[in-house]
Amino acid sequence: MPDKKILVLSDLHCGSLVGLTPIPWQMDKMAFAQGPLWAWYEKTVKAIGPVDVCVVNGDAVDGEGKAENIGQITTDIEEQADIAAECVRKVKYGKLYFTYGTPFHTVGSLNYEHLCAKALKAPISDTLYLDVNGVKFSFRHVTGASGTPYTQGTQAYKEAVRDLVQAVDNEDEPADIIVRSHVHNYFRAESPERMAITTPCLQIPISVFGRKCRAWRYHVGMVLFTVSEKGSVNVEPFIMPMKIVLKREYVKI
Numbered sequence: 001m002p003d004k005k006i007l008v009l010s011d012l013h014c015g016s017l018v019g020l021t022p023i024p025w026q027m028d029k030m031a032f033a034q035g036p037l038w039a040w041y042e043k044t045v046k047a048i049g050p051v052d053v054c055v056v057n058g059d060a061v062d063g064e065g066k067a068e069n070i071g072q073i074t075t076d077i078e079e080q081a082d083i084a085a086e087c088v089r090k091v092k093y094g095k096l097y098f099t100y101g102t103p104f105h106t107v108g109s110l111n112y113e114h115l116c117a118k119a120l121k122a123p124i125s126d127t128l129y130l131d132v133n134g135v136k137f138s139f140r141h142v143t144g145a146s147g148t149p150y151t152q153g154t155q156a157y158k159e160a161v162r163d164l165v166q167a168v169d170n171e172d173e174p175a176d177i178i179v180r181s182h183v184h185n186y187f188r189a190e191s192p193e194r195m196a197i198t199t200p201c202l203q204i205p206i207s208v209f210g211r212k213c214r215a216w217r218y219h220v221g222m223v224l225f226t227v228s229e230k231g232s233v234n235v236e237p238f239i240m241p242m243k244i245v246l247k248r249e250y251v252k253i
Helices: 028-047 079-090 111-120 147-171 207-213
Strands: 004-009 053-059 093-098 127-132 135-140 177-180 189-190 197-198 219-229 233-239
Touching: 004 028, 004 127, 004 177, 028 219, 053 079, 053 127, 053 135, 053 177, 079 111, 093 111, 093 127, 147 177, 147 189, 147 197, 197 233
Parallel strands: 004 053, 053 093, 135 177, 177 197
Antiparallel strands: 004 219, 127 135, 189 197, 219 233
């Protein structure tokens, strides 16, 4: 069994003004954000090269705008799925899997991400379990978040404990590596028995989305796992260098 590579993308939010946006859908007024994000994405997946597996771990599309729709390129769900499919096609993968994202963004009269998966002829599930050279992975989108700096590890490792308890209850094998997304930041919690990771996103925290985004930790990027033939695992996060400075302008009265 040769070394195997698994690339994890998540929270693309295609259709959002500040989600991952290929050039044909980019808008002049948002070029300052959409352009650099897309350029970094293309450059990074090209540098990573071929992978054995690509996992799109939820929120591939942004949805029709249930709370508002002025922060979107389009509210046409089929077009959002086309955008997402074009993004994923940039990755050179052997196998492709999707997991379902947040229902607020991805569910209406249908499961919107079905359109993405169907376009790319890939399976989609609530939780994806993979056995890679003997290392067992659990991929699922939603997880809890924390605004407290010293409890980030608690949120990540809580998923590992949940997976362990569920496996024991079902007389099944627990996962060695638990991968969650949703919270738009990269964090890794690890013990000798198992590892829990939250993945970065592919959406810039500005515009209408940025007004309601109050996270103190925010990472844009993707994660690459390399599993050796002997079952050792290397985790490599690719994080987009990003600094958003919002100058304070105090109004004198």
